[in-house]
Amino acid sequence: MTACPDKAMLLEALFDGELDAVHAAEMEAHMAGCASCQGAFEALGAMRAMLRAPGVREAAPERLRARLATEAVATPAVANDDHARPVVRRRWMAGLGGGLAVAACAMLAIFVGPALRGDGLEEELVAGHVRSLQASHLIDVATSDQHVVKPWFDGKLDFAPPVIDLAQQGFPIVGGRLDYIDHRAVAAVVYRRGRHLINLFIWPSDRAPPAGKHTVDGYTLLDWNKGGMTYWAVSDVNPNDLVQFESLHQSRAPG
Amino acid sequence: MTVEDVDARRRFATLALPHADAAYNLALRLTRSPETAEDIVQDAYVRALASFDAYRGGDPRAWILMIVRNRFYDWARERKLKATAPLSAVGDDGEDDFDYWDPDQQTPEDALARKDEAASVQSMVDGLPPRLREVIVLKEMEDLSYRQIAEITGAPMGTVMSRLSRARALLAETWTRRQEGAR
Numbered sequence: 001m002t003a004c005p006d007k008a009m010l011l012e013a014l015f016d017g018e019l020d021a022v023h024a025a026e027m028e029a030h031m032a033g034c035a036s037c038q039g040a041f042e043a044l045g046a047m048r049a050m051l052r053a054p055g056v057r058e059a060a061p062e063r064l065r066a067r068l069a070t071e072a073v074a075t076p077a078v079a080n081d082d083h084a085r086p087v088v089r090r091r092w093m094a095g096l097g098g099g100l101a102v103a104a105c106a107m108l109a110i111f112v113g114p115a116l117r118g119d120g121l122e123e124e125l126v127a128g129h130v131r132s133l134q135a136s137h138l139i140d141v142a143t144s145d146q147h148v149v150k151p152w153f154d155g156k157l158d159f160a161p162p163v164i165d166l167a168q169q170g171f172p173i174v175g176g177r178l179d180y181i182d183h184r185a186v187a188a189v190v191y192r193r194g195r196h197l198i199n200l201f202i203w204p205s206d207r208a209p210p211a212g213k214h215t216v217d218g219y220t221l222l223d224w225n226k227g228g229m230t231y232w233a234v235s236d237v238n239p240n241d242l243v244q245f246e247s248l249h250q251s252r253a254p255g
Numbered sequence: 256m257t258v259e260d261v262d263a264r265r266r267f268a269t270l271a272l273p274h275a276d277a278a279y280n281l282a283l284r285l286t287r288s289p290e291t292a293e294d295i296v297q298d299a300y301v302r303a304l305a306s307f308d309a310y311r312g313g314d315p316r317a318w319i320l321m322i323v324r325n326r327f328y329d330w331a332r333e334r335k336l337k338a339t340a341p342l343s344a345v346g347d348d349g350e351d352d353f354d355y356w357d358p359d360q361q362t363p364e365d366a367l368a369r370k371d372e373a374a375s376v377q378s379m380v381d382g383l384p385p386r387l388r389e390v391i392v393l394k395e396m397e398d399l400s401y402r403q404i405a406e407i408t409g410a411p412m413g414t415v416m417s418r419l420s421r422a423r424a425l426l427a428e429t430w431t432r433r434q435e436g437a438r
Contacts, residue, residue, distance in 0.1 A: 012420055016394065018401050047426060051380070051395040055373030060279035064293045068275055068300050069268070 003040035004030075011037055015044045070127065070180065121182050126216045128179045128188065129199040129234040141176050149176040153187055161187035161202040162229065164252045171198065171245055191245070196237040198245060205230035213239065222246050227255040267307050271300060274316045277397055278323045284392050285327040287381050295330060299323040314403060321407040324389060331385075379429045387422035394419055 003011045007030060013019045014027045031037045050056075060068075141152040150163040156178055165173065174190040179201065186203040206228060214221040220242050222233045231249070235242055278299060282292035299322040303310075310318060380391055386408075393404045404419075405412045 009416055009420060012423070013401075013416065016401065016419075043427065044423065047423060047430070048395055050376055050430070051391070053373060053376065056376045057276070057280045057396045058283055058377075060275040060296065061289070061293065064279060064296060065272075065275050067293075067297055068272060 003037045004034060007034075007037055008040070011040055012044065015041060066131065066180075070124075122214055122216045122221055124181050125199075125201055125221060125232050125234050126219050128181060128201065129197075129219060143175055144172050146173055149173060149189060152176060153178075157185055157187055159187075159204045159229075161189065162227070162253045163189055164249055166191065166245070166248050166252075169248050171248065193235070193237045193241050193245070196235055196241075198233055198235040198237060198242065200249070201232040201234070202229055204228055213243075224250060226250055226253050229253075263307060264304070267304050270315045271303055271319055274319045277316050278319050280396060281320055281389070281392050282323050282327060284377070284380055284388055285324070285385060286330070291330070295326045296323060299326045302326070316397070317399065317403045317407055320393065320397070320399075324407060327385075375433070379426055379433070382429060383422055383425055387418055387425065390415060390418045391422045391426065 002008075007027070010019065010023065010027050011031075014024055019027060031041060141149055143149060144167065146163045146165040150160075153161055153163075153176065163173070163176070167173065171191045171193055174192045174197065176187065176189045179186050179188045181201055181203070184203060186201050189200045189202065191198040191200060205225070207225070207230060211223060214223075219234055219236050220239045222242050222245075224231050224246060231246075231253075233242055233246060233249075237245075275296070278296045279292055282295045282299075283289060286292045286295060299319065303319060303322050306322075380388055383391065389408060390404055393399045393407060399407070401412050401415050401419075404415045408415065410418070
């Protein structure tokens, strides 16, 4: 239904709540006696309902949120230099499943906190761990079966992370995901100990002997090297359990 | 990194990250490519952070959306320079591009063919020229005021109103055609 030609714009302004009281009253008085304008007003409402229907406005994919939180925000700001930073493409992440459930963005703002506290590796690892706690979908492949987790990493990383089954020892696998630590894609295998999660980050490295046990923000971090891989375990589990986890894992990992 | 930098970044994170959905949705409707939309949003956030010093309050969502929109037109211009076939709907700020329909737009028939209701609505929006598409997204999906839309798009309020009106008329036309086709 079409509004009176001279009233069309006013009608839309009324519909959008942009008319002052005087014009709004005038327009409403006109509509009371004009079926066309009434119909047009209703049509605007129907179109708005259509455009605001669930699913039409799309939420940012989880991987984009993670990129914004950990990369854009944690990257040194380049003031007044428009061309200093090209669009950063993370094609390797394109392999991650899309359409993941949406975490409240406020959470991201919270766990950006630790990541911003310094540019240290440990803070990054803790941030990665905390992310996985706050949003269960940050486990990209959720399974207790190491034979599912292991091949899942194939083709997503340029190395094959050892995935060790420790269910018999009280550390069942919850799943795995890709993470981005220290400027590279790494594997994160998630284990469970009781109600606590342990994130085990793995990437190839032949760096200097590890520093051992650390504590950041109440989380315990343990790192070790074996078979050309660097391992970092992060958890809020009892530190003794984490030490046990390390030795169990070390004894079974290829070396 | 100085303490001040960290504080500024935290403020930025608190202010800007909650608007990732709005930023992505606008970028997605403008680019019609999820992959490009993600790149544009990320680039916009990097730029937003870089110019955070210059941010003087105001609605942070409108600020982010303005940067996203500008990044889109930068990208479209670059693409236009590279492409052999010009992107007719993206050009100078002249009013004459309103009646162009983007060459690679979804046709109403495509919209008809799409079973999913939300996707069908999106394809109708995507069929609009960019400058009409953006006002529909900003008004109907983001519920911004004419004034905010004018600030984001750099157009006078009157222009925003006429674009919005034209966009709604085109959408209504497509919608009617779609409903007739469904019968």
